[in-house]
Amino acid sequence: MFKSFISVMALAALLVFAAPVLADRELINVSYDPTRELYEVYNAAFQKHWLKEKNEKVTVVQSHGGSGKQARSVIEGNEADVVTLALAIDITAIEDAGLIKSGWQSRLPNNSSPYTSTIVFLVRSGNPKNIKDWGDLAKDGIGVITPNPKTSGGARWNYLAAWAWADKEYNHDEKAIIKYIKKVFDNVLVLDSGARGSTNTFVQNGQGDVLLAWENEAYLSLAERPGELEIVTPPTSILAEPPVAVVDVYVDKKGTRELATEYLKYLYSDEGQRIAGNHYYRPSNPEILKEFTKYFYLSLKLITIDDPLFGGWAKAQKYHFSDGGIFDQIYTK
Amino acid sequence: MAIFNFQKASLSPAPFARGYREENPLIRRILIALSLIFTLLILVMPLLVVISQAFGTGWDNFWKAVTNIFTLKALYLSLITTFSAVTANTVFGLAAAWALSRYNFKGQGFLITMIDLPFAISPIIAGLIFILTYGRLGWMNSFLQEHQIKIVFATPGLIMATIFVTIPFVARELIPVLVARGSDEEQAAVLMGAGFLTIFWRVTLPHIKWALIYSVILCAARAMGEFGAVSVVSGHLRGKTNTLPLHIEILYNEHHYNDAFAVSAILVITSVVILTARSVVEHISKREERSNVR
Numbered sequence: 001m002f003k004s005f006i007s008v009m010a011l012a013a014l015l016v017f018a019a020p021v022l023a024d025r026e027l028i029n030v031s032y033d034p035t036r037e038l039y040e041v042y043n044a045a046f047q048k049h050w051l052k053e054k055n056e057k058v059t060v061v062q063s064h065g066g067s068g069k070q071a072r073s074v075i076e077g078n079e080a081d082v083v084t085l086a087l088a089i090d091i092t093a094i095e096d097a098g099l100i101k102s103g104w105q106s107r108l109p110n111n112s113s114p115y116t117s118t119i120v121f122l123v124r125s126g127n128p129k130n131i132k133d134w135g136d137l138a139k140d141g142i143g144v145i146t147p148n149p150k151t152s153g154g155a156r157w158n159y160l161a162a163w164a165w166a167d168k169e170y171n172h173d174e175k176a177i178i179k180y181i182k183k184v185f186d187n188v189l190v191l192d193s194g195a196r197g198s199t200n201t202f203v204q205n206g207q208g209d210v211l212l213a214w215e216n217e218a219y220l221s222l223a224e225r226p227g228e229l230e231i232v233t234p235p236t237s238i239l240a241e242p243p244v245a246v247v248d249v250y251v252d253k254k255g256t257r258e259l260a261t262e263y264l265k266y267l268y269s270d271e272g273q274r275i276a277g278n279h280y281y282r283p284s285n286p287e288i289l290k291e292f293t294k295y296f297y298l299s300l301k302l303i304t305i306d307d308p309l310f311g312g313w314a315k316a317q318k319y320h321f322s323d324g325g326i327f328d329q330i331y332t333k
Numbered sequence: 334m335a336i337f338n339f340q341k342a343s344l345s346p347a348p349f350a351r352g353y354r355e356e357n358p359l360i361r362r363i364l365i366a367l368s369l370i371f372t373l374l375i376l377v378m379p380l381l382v383v384i385s386q387a388f389g390t391g392w393d394n395f396w397k398a399v400t401n402i403f404t405l406k407a408l409y410l411s412l413i414t415t416f417s418a419v420t421a422n423t424v425f426g427l428a429a430a431w432a433l434s435r436y437n438f439k440g441q442g443f444l445i446t447m448i449d450l451p452f453a454i455s456p457i458i459a460g461l462i463f464i465l466t467y468g469r470l471g472w473m474n475s476f477l478q479e480h481q482i483k484i485v486f487a488t489p490g491l492i493m494a495t496i497f498v499t500i501p502f503v504a505r506e507l508i509p510v511l512v513a514r515g516s517d518e519e520q521a522a523v524l525m526g527a528g529f530l531t532i533f534w535r536v537t538l539p540h541i542k543w544a545l546i547y548s549v550i551l552c553a554a555r556a557m558g559e560f561g562a563v564s565v566v567s568g569h570l571r572g573k574t575n576t577l578p579l580h581i582e583i584l585y586n587e588h589h590y591n592d593a594f595a596v597s598a599i600l601v602i603t604s605v606v607i608l609t610a611r612s613v614v615e616h617i618s619k620r621e622e623r624s625n626v627r
Contacts, residue, residue: 028570030568033586036583036586036587037587059572061570061571061572061573062570062571063568063569063570063571064569064583064586065569073486073568073569075469075470076464076468076469076470076485076486077468077469077470077474077485077486078485078486078568078570079483079486196586220588224588
């Protein structure tokens with residue numbers, strides 16, 4: 001019995017270590033949560049494109065998770081050739097660690113964001129609570145679902161979009177804005193740590209009347225649960241620009257700069273832009289964006305993070321979301 | 334004669350001594366009902382849900398999910414990780430158990446405490462210490478870069494994290510067995526002029542082999558399912574550093590519920606096979622022991 005046990009172990013060892021190893025050219029794309037489906041399709045398209053151009057097979061390795069966590073792993077030594085994250089500030093963190101050269105955001109068109117998105121409302125079918133605009137979120141008896149702005153990139157966009165609306169509504173009166181935002185967060189039923197968690201809370205567990213969601217996540221949910229949900233696009237919202245960058249130190253070490261650069265550039269090609277549109281991201285190319293008017297309500301007013309109201313990510317992050325910032329003051333009551 | 338600790342607990346209850354009054358039947362029923370309900374709610378029902386969800390959309394979909402290239406790569410990686418961790422822990426466990434039960438040395442207590450540490454420590458700490466030691470910002474980094482060794486976010490890191498979490502399994506099982514048996518037979522063998530290897534293979538090993546097999550089986554089960562520490566050092570590179578448990582999480586987060594449950598079913602079935610193997614080992618070892626007594 002013991003001898004046969006040993007021979008079984010030996011056989012297992014043989015099986016485990018003798019399995020074939022693939023040796024294509026490889027590119028690692030470290031990305032954030034909601035882009036999994038997008039990059040699955042895009043990678044296949046890029047593989048064909050690279051094979052045609054360079055007659056070389058390439059394997060793209062995907063990695064997905066919370067944007068901040070993913071940036072952290074790259075900083076700690078996860079050797080990504082390219083990063084495609086939710087917020088510029090996460091790529092700036094990699095830049096600060098010395099892995100990406102400064103000025104990365106102007107290397108590619110449109111602030112290095114090949115596609116954009118915005119924040120919309122996902123409500124139950126028929127919109128029973130008649131939620132149309134940001135003001136409705138602060139009404140009594142409305143159950144709001146959003147992730148926590150301290151941990152989630154998407155949640156910060158939610159918060160800033162609400163802020164932008166209130167700034168106009170209350171004529172820059174910061175006291176009134178804070179009162180409104182506090183009211184909205186008083187209405188929050190569940191504060192998950194990430195966007196996918198909030199989507200599951202609202203869609204799977206049926207909590208709340210309105211989910212503040214990425215436009216692309218909202219459309220995915222719509223496809224998942226046909227007939228149960230509908231999307232309300234408010235008249236104003238925020239322009240979310242998820243940026244992409246080549247990780248200089250790693251591509252130079254691995255000799256993949258040309259491949260990595262082309263991988264990101266091809267996102268701006270007509271094919272790349274259409275793939276983004278098909279996954280409910282707004283293509284940055286205005287001509288291609290027009291092909292997707294059946295999804296995207298184009299006349300909504302979009303405010304950017306670089307608007308003087310926010311003054312860029314670094315400033316907004318510090319003012320609103322740092323420890324003791326506005327959000328902390330609101331949420332600790 | 335070897336007695337393993339798992340054999341001490343026999344399943345047939347010890348009969349009450351004569352004259353002992355029967356316990357209140359109500360209490361007996363409540364206790365039995367409680368244990369059964371608990372097992373049902375916490376173990377049986379969720380496992381049945383996994384299996385039924387796995388086949389929820391039919392055998393074809395189950396097969397497609399299980400034979401997906403990323404699932405197969407994850408399974409392959411899990412097997413490598415498990416095999417390496419079990420091998421390392423077996424060698425270490427034998428050495429540590431041997432040293433602790435045969436020799437008196439300073440730091441004995443320290444060694445035993447250290448072996449127990451992974452039982453008490455949270456897996457996220459286990460993962461983070463590897464990142465902090467072998468990561469790009471870790472103090473080993475310049476040495477690793479110089480020699481082009483990749484540890485975290487690569488297979489070695491996964492193996493090391495798994496070893497860390499499963500260290501106690503073999504050593505903790507063998508130490509009591511070796512201590513209980515004493516070293517008389519080995520000393521006799523030394524007097525008769527046997528070498529170290531001969532003593533190990535012909536005197537020590539036959540006595541501990543069942544405890545060893547038993548602990549290796551448990552260690553393999555734990556290593557196969559390890560999630561926490563591995564999740565921290567993995568980097569989640571699909572087809573490269575994604576083990577089976579990590580792959581299940583990815584599938585679940587991607588809204589592929591049925592695929593996630595299908596792949597979970599592989600792990601559940603593996604556990605059942607491993608537990609069956611454990612029962613067989615227990616059974617054979619008991620029978621052998623009885624025949625030894627006769």
